[in-house]
Amino acid sequence: MKKLVLFAAAAAMVLTLSVGANAQSKIGLMGVGGKAGLVMPEGDIGNTLGLGGVVRLGHIIPTIALDAFVDFWKKSYDVGVIGYKSSVSYTEIAIAALAKYYIPMEGKLKPYAGAGLGLTIGTSSISIEGAGVYGVPLNESTSTSDTNLGVHFVGGAEMPLTPTLDGFGEIKYSIDGADYLSIMAGVVYKLGK
Numbered sequence: 001m002k003k004l005v006l007f008a009a010a011a012a013m014v015l016t017l018s019v020g021a022n023a024q025s026k027i028g029l030m031g032v033g034g035k036a037g038l039v040m041p042e043g044d045i046g047n048t049l050g051l052g053g054v055v056r057l058g059h060i061i062p063t064i065a066l067d068a069f070v071d072f073w074k075k076s077y078d079v080g081v082i083g084y085k086s087s088v089s090y091t092e093i094a095i096a097a098l099a100k101y102y103i104p105m106e107g108k109l110k111p112y113a114g115a116g117l118g119l120t121i122g123t124s125s126i127s128i129e130g131a132g133v134y135g136v137p138l139n140e141s142t143s144t145s146d147t148n149l150g151v152h153f154v155g156g157a158e159m160p161l162t163p164t165l166d167g168f169g170e171i172k173y174s175i176d177g178a179d180y181l182s183i184m185a186g187v188v189y190k191l192g193k
Contacts, residue, residue: 027066031056031166035186039073042179045090048075050182056190060099065112067098071174071182084130084138092178094120096152111157120150120176150176164190 032055039050050073057066076089096118103111125143156170169185 024062025058025060027058027060029055029191030058031188031190033166033186033188035168035170035184037182037184040181040183041073041075041090045075045088046077048073050184052184052186054186054188056188057097063102063104065100065102067100067116068096069098070095073180073182084128087127089125090178091123092120092176092180093122094118094150094152094174094176096150098152098154100154108159109157110159111155113155115154116152118150118152120148120174120178122146122148122177146177148177150174152176158188161187166190 033053035052035054037050038047040047050071052069052071055068057068059065071094072092074089074091076087079086079088096116098114098116100112100114103113105111123143123145125141127141129139152172152174154170154172156168158166158168161167166188167185168188170183172182172184174180174182
């Protein structure tokens with residue numbers, strides 16, 4: 001069994017290297033940009049605004065591109081319990097890389113689908129204050145922070161706006177501790193061809 005796994009891994013590596021060698025890969029800093037949109041976390045915490053940055057890293061083959069991104073979102077809300085007021089806050093920063101497959105089409109619109117991996121830094125905090133039902137004062141707060149491996153699935157489309165600026169819109173589902181769906185639009189300033 002071990003020999004079969006090693007053979008399969010070696011064959012996959014040889015195929016990957018041969019495809020990359022024949023396909024004119026072009027890797028490097030090709031563009032930078034930003035995005036903004038709606039983030040819909042799972043659970044009952046509600047939707048919020050998300051912001052992010054994008055870096056284009058080039059193409060492995062003409063139809064598969066590499067991107068890196070940073071996403072940020074925060075959601076805070078208050079909860080009232082008899083005599084107490086609770087404030088809850090969630091913050092998440094995702095730093096990841098994506099491989100995007102561009103679906104061949106005629107015209108300027110370039111649809112894509114892809115997936116990627118990255119790190120997600122999440123923090124949550126809760127503070128409770130008030131006198132309660134029996135008049136006992138309470139002023140407590142706690143916070144937690146953790147880092148998880150995140151998996152991201154994306155679909156979208158981009159099109160040139162000017163010779164040096166591309167616009168894009170995308171839907172991304174992230175599985176990373178505080179799973180969420182985001183709908184974002186943005187622009188990328190092209191640095192290379």
